[in-house]
Amino acid sequence: MTNNFEIIRAGVNTTFQDQGRSNLYHIGIPFSGAMDNRNFSLANKLTANKLNSPVIEFAYQGPHLKYIGEKINLAVTGDVVFKIIKSGTEIEGNCYETYQIENGDEINLISTNKSVYGYLAIGGELDLKFQWNSCSINTKANIGSNNGKKLENGQKINILKINSDKGKKKTNYINSKVENIRVIKGPNFDYFSEEGKKIFFEKEFCVSKLLDRMGMRLDGPKIENIVNTNIKSEGLIKGAIQITAAGNPIIMLSDHGSIGGYPKIGVVASVDYDRLVQISPGSKIKFKAIELSDAETLFKLYEMETQNLISQIL
Amino acid sequence: MIKNISNLGDAAVYCDFGIEVNKSINSEVIKYFKALKKENIESINNLTPSYNKLIVSYDLRKTNFKEVKKLIENLNVNETQDKNNTKIEIPVCCDDQFSLDIKRLEEKLNINRNKILENFFSKDYFCYMTGFIAGMPFLGDLGENMRVPRLETPRVKVPKGSVALTEQFVNIYTFESPGGWNIVGNTPIDIFDNSKEVEPNLINPGDTVVFKQLSIEEYNSHNDK
Numbered sequence: 001m002t003n004n005f006e007i008i009r010a011g012v013n014t015t016f017q018d019q020g021r022s023n024l025y026h027i028g029i030p031f032s033g034a035m036d037n038r039n040f041s042l043a044n045k046l047t048a049n050k051l052n053s054p055v056i057e058f059a060y061q062g063p064h065l066k067y068i069g070e071k072i073n074l075a076v077t078g079d080v081v082f083k084i085i086k087s088g089t090e091i092e093g094n095c096y097e098t099y100q101i102e103n104g105d106e107i108n109l110i111s112t113n114k115s116v117y118g119y120l121a122i123g124g125e126l127d128l129k130f131q132w133n134s135c136s137i138n139t140k141a142n143i144g145s146n147n148g149k150k151l152e153n154g155q156k157i158n159i160l161k162i163n164s165d166k167g168k169k170k171t172n173y174i175n176s177k178v179e180n181i182r183v184i185k186g187p188n189f190d191y192f193s194e195e196g197k198k199i200f201f202e203k204e205f206c207v208s209k210l211l212d213r214m215g216m217r218l219d220g221p222k223i224e225n226i227v228n229t230n231i232k233s234e235g236l237i238k239g240a241i242q243i244t245a246a247g248n249p250i251i252m253l254s255d256h257g258s259i260g261g262y263p264k265i266g267v268v269a270s271v272d273y274d275r276l277v278q279i280s281p282g283s284k285i286k287f288k289a290i291e292l293s294d295a296e297t298l299f300k301l302y303e304m305e306t307q308n309l310i311s312q313i314l
Numbered sequence: 315m316i317k318n319i320s321n322l323g324d325a326a327v328y329c330d331f332g333i334e335v336n337k338s339i340n341s342e343v344i345k346y347f348k349a350l351k352k353e354n355i356e357s358i359n360n361l362t363p364s365y366n367k368l369i370v371s372y373d374l375r376k377t378n379f380k381e382v383k384k385l386i387e388n389l390n391v392n393e394t395q396d397k398n399n400t401k402i403e404i405p406v407c408c409d410d411q412f413s414l415d416i417k418r419l420e421e422k423l424n425i426n427r428n429k430i431l432e433n434f435f436s437k438d439y440f441c442y443m444t445g446f447i448a449g450m451p452f453l454g455d456l457g458e459n460m461r462v463p464r465l466e467t468p469r470v471k472v473p474k475g476s477v478a479l480t481e482q483f484v485n486i487y488t489f490e491s492p493g494g495w496n497i498v499g500n501t502p503i504d505i506f507d508n509s510k511e512v513e514p515n516l517i518n519p520g521d522t523v524v525f526k527q528l529s530i531e532e533y534n535s536h537n538d539k
Contacts, residue, residue: 022359022360023359023360023361024360025360025361025362025369025371025445026347026360026361026362026363026443026444026445026519027444027445027448027449027506027514027515028444028445028446028447028448028449028450028488028506029448031359031360131508131511132511140447140448140489140491141447141448141489141506141508142489142508143448143508148508184321184323184324186322186323187320187322187328187330232333232335232364232365232366233364233365233443233446233452234362234364234365234366234367234369235362235363235364235367235368235369235445236362237322237323237325237326237360237362237369237371238325239323240322240323257445257446257447258362258445258446259362259364259443259445259446260446264322266323267322267323267324267326268323269323269324270323270324270325270374292321292324292379295323295324296324296374296378296379299324299374303375
């Protein structure tokens, strides 16, 4: 029999994600891939996987899984409350630490803590369908593994191969919260009144409940458009901030529509993307303008830090 | 010609070809798109052509704005691009159950249903771009007497296959999706085939589309096949 996990409870928004798929915007397919790239990579490193291997991504409430098979390693990253259940005994789980489980053991990913996404990596090769070199599930176009649909109760996750490296790994990473999201001014910046621009960079906005892998809508003071509330539809990218006709910001996230017709006031700097996606509904955010050259330098530093974190896990 | 090259955030280049929407500007965009695609540059991870813009996304771990901008400026854009874009016939049924906004169109355009359909089916349409949702083609141009704005309140769910109008454009909903365009009919064929990795799009930028009217019987038997 194949080693496998049975999904006792799938959770609300559970998908397989890897590094995503590129070079398909022109036919309407976004990058997708793990929302929080740093936590995705760390989860894989902790389980001795290749860094871009598929993992289970969940939002708010994660899955509850039961394992049938030979010994295998698991690791959870993010800020997640979870339990490992070994022959009826519950163990309080710690993120950024490898757990070895065996036949009959369970893992219950109860919830993310003041954040949105968590990651569960399994130390081995999962039996998943790849489409355009990625198993990332895009529920909008039904692309990727699991026929492009979220995971459901009762399904099985089959393991093709278990990693031979079963060493216990650990790191002491703490997810930092961001006070300000840094933004590079967009091509339609001058569509907005002086007052509107001031509001955008000085006032607080609240992350609304309309938040998913496609986008983040914000509530708050209205941003006045003085040119046109529509532009001729054009390409969008991850982190682009559109202002709707009603004057509210929408930030494009990894599964966003490839083109859009609202003016773009700015784009979130790449350095802040991993932390942006972890901001939960009801939280307040503020934007801060930065120059392109600063954004490039900050991203380099952030990437070096990520690489250091990865290399510290042996 | 590109009028202006600027940055869009820190991981994309924004190539502006102008503000108007017409075939000649769009053909320029497609020419640059094809030339860049052909170069197959490893650090460039996405290209998004639209009516009059081309967005070039890149991997900030491998390159930066300055380098990609230079690359675009020095790009050898072949002037004798292939002209053999395909002409595609799309069958559309405008039975009452599909033409959800025909009454609104009659009111806004002040012409009757038969005339609307006659106008709609008598034209060839040029594909400016595809996207928003996977494979959705943006086609044009509708005649001056056929142009209406978007719905005041968009639908939460537009049925898959809906053929819809807004301003000078026609599009086809390749998946069920929210949307605010005026629905005139429905096509029984798949415009995007998500089981194909090569050419999943039936219609590509630069292609010509003609619509062929189906009766409800023909529509139903089309689905049986």
